[in-house]
Amino acid sequence: MADLIAVERIRDAAATIAPHVLRTPTVSSPGLSDLLGVEVALKLETLQHCGCFKPRGITNKILSLSSAEREAGLVTVSGGNHGLALSRIAAAMGIRATVVMPESAPARSRAVVRANGATLRLVADVAAAFDIADQERDRGLTYIHAYDDPLILAGHGTLGLELIADAPDLTDVLVSIGGGALISGVATAVKAAKPSARIWGVETVGAEAMTRAVAAGRPVPVEITSIASTLGAPIVTDRTLAHTQALVEDIFVIDDAVSRPGVSGDSVS
DSSP: OOOOOOHHHHHHHHHHHTTTSOOOOEEEOHHHHHHHTSOOEEEOGGGSGGGSSHHHHHHHHHTTSOHHHHHHOEEEEOSSHHHHHHHHHHHHHTOOEEEEEETTSOHHHHHHHHHTTOEEEEESSHHHHHHHHHHHHHTTOEEOOSSSOHHHHHHHHHHHHHHHHHOTTOOEEEEEOSSSHHHHHHHHHHHHHOTTOEEEEEEETTOOHHHHHHHHTSOOOOOOOSSOGGGOOSOOOHHHHHHHHHHOOEEEEEOHHHHHHHHHTOOOO
């Protein structure tokens, strides 16, 4: 089993990235509270730079790199938000970046990556994107993996530190899963502060890489067919699987018909 990150690494990450990311608010959701019959709070990471949590882990990782690693330029694989965030952060730090995306990546994400000055390479699917990134790494570029890196997990885990500080009485936390870095970091942070808290994952049918890995006891490849394309990791890793097995209660798998209102913006407020 892969080693689990220690909460101390998340605390270190929080200090490292504090000048570069926002401490986003945790707010009560009257609509969801009424719907579910329990008090529900939301962590508004949509207010983060780039509109997502990704800058947390990416910033923590890039700030750890040597001068030589930065000068070599960065390469990453992304279905959307990770590449968008990495291209923005790399541009701000004066680092060359290449983002490899599947053709299914949202048009907005592709446009923003280009606007940020990164080299965008479009390929047929996510599996092909990982192959291209491996080739670029072999050519000398510094590979920033979206979810199989302890520094990425620790950076994303800072969201969990903020959440438990804002909502110390929470009993359950629901976290979406792509490759598993976010839930790994959040679960580590929350359960270190409150061991009784229960962590639940959420995936969609056609992007349930973690559910299948848990069932098989090992990472297994999946074909991405869900409309939630930015959550579509073709395979999780031993690292994120180990965190899920150790810290997550279970994973809810919903179909696209259920997730579509959230994608379109017709969600409960």
